[in-house]
Amino acid sequence: AKESGRDAFRFYKPHMNEKAQGLLWLETELRLAIEQEQLELHYQPQYDLNTGQLVGMEALVRWNHPEKGMIPPGEFIPQAEETSLIIPLGEWVLNTACRQIAAWHAMGISPIRMAVNISAVQFYRIDLAQMVAKLLDHYGLPATLLELEITESVLMDDVEAAAETMNKLTAMGIQLSIDDFGTGYSSLSYLKRFPISTLKIDRSFINDVTINEQDAAIALSIISLAGHMGIEVLAEGVETVEQLSFLQRHACQYGQGYLFNRPLPAKDIERQLKTAHLP
Numbered sequence: 001a002k003e004s005g006r007d008a009f010r011f012y013k014p015h016m017n018e019k020a021q022g023l024l025w026l027e028t029e030l031r032l033a034i035e036q037e038q039l040e041l042h043y044q045p046q047y048d049l050n051t052g053q054l055v056g057m058e059a060l061v062r063w064n065h066p067e068k069g070m071i072p073p074g075e076f077i078p079q080a081e082e083t084s085l086i087i088p089l090g091e092w093v094l095n096t097a098c099r100q101i102a103a104w105h106a107m108g109i110s111p112i113r114m115a116v117n118i119s120a121v122q123f124y125r126i127d128l129a130q131m132v133a134k135l136l137d138h139y140g141l142p143a144t145l146l147e148l149e150i151t152e153s154v155l156m157d158d159v160e161a162a163a164e165t166m167n168k169l170t171a172m173g174i175q176l177s178i179d180d181f182g183t184g185y186s187s188l189s190y191l192k193r194f195p196i197s198t199l200k201i202d203r204s205f206i207n208d209v210t211i212n213e214q215d216a217a218i219a220l221s222i223i224s225l226a227g228h229m230g231i232e233v234l235a236e237g238v239e240t241v242e243q244l245s246f247l248q249r250h251a252c253q254y255g256q257g258y259l260f261n262r263p264l265p266a267k268d269i270e271r272q273l274k275t276a277h278l279p
């Protein structure tokens, strides 16, 4: 057994090294990226599906790498989480999002709520409430303009600590939403414990909602659950008019997706913010 253990070690070692080296490269590059402002936020509007009113937007980070071009978050956020670089990166994201709201306000655009994605590491390893409070104060923003998106798994890691952080944040007036709702294999009982303002129905259920009965059943159950609990509900990844009319027919209040807008750089979204209505 010892021999085979050693063999297994020998077998896996090059792979591990490659992975470790890849992470090291990424870590070095990402550190630079944060310092040298290679990161960018794009913004995707969220609409009230009944009135067509623009009600908020989600900030989504991109890495504009000098050689590799625009790198999507799926390719560096997981690594940033593994190396704890998500902490400075997440602070950069929150700071940039707040600065942007203030800049738009100064341009005369009426304030619109901004949703920011928060990862578990940020939620548990730093005083998130204190950091956010400082930023809001620095930019002179009301807390009600900020929404933090967390996933179900974040809440399940450490229920006590999660409740404490969430209570602090909501006491400040910050909204909390559950991202990718329905994909987390978690119990629903946490909905009773935590002060949640919005459930975001995961894109995977919306994709085939008009042709797959199971997806439709799940989406409808989430809409109904949210309604009965007095929580708002938003459908992610709305791409077609068929999906939109399904959601409208079934009283899903809010939506976000390529049908309305792709995530766009700040300057490209300003016109949409001024109109503040479905395109």
Ligand code: C2E
Binding pocket: 044, 059, 060, 061, 072, 073, 074, 077, 090, 093, 117, 118, 119, 179, 180, 203, 236, 237, 238, 239, 256, 257, 258, 259, 263
């Ligand atoms: P997410 O929070 O679920 O964000 C939604 C993703 O779906 C975004 O991908 C968005 O561009 C994409 N999307 C929006 N509408 C549609 C649609 O109609 N169809 C399709 N197919 N996709 C749509 P993106 O920007 O690549 O982000 C991927 C993930 O990376 C995010 O998923 C989030 O988990 C993470 N992420 C992005 N920015 C941040 C950040 O600042 N901090 C943290 N911690 N995570 C982030």
Ligand code: CA
Binding pocket: 058, 117, 149, 179
């Ligand atoms: Ca999100």
Ligand code: CA
Binding pocket: 179, 180, 200, 202, 203, 236
């Ligand atoms: Ca999501």
Ligand code: CA
Binding pocket: 180
């Ligand atoms: Ca997602």
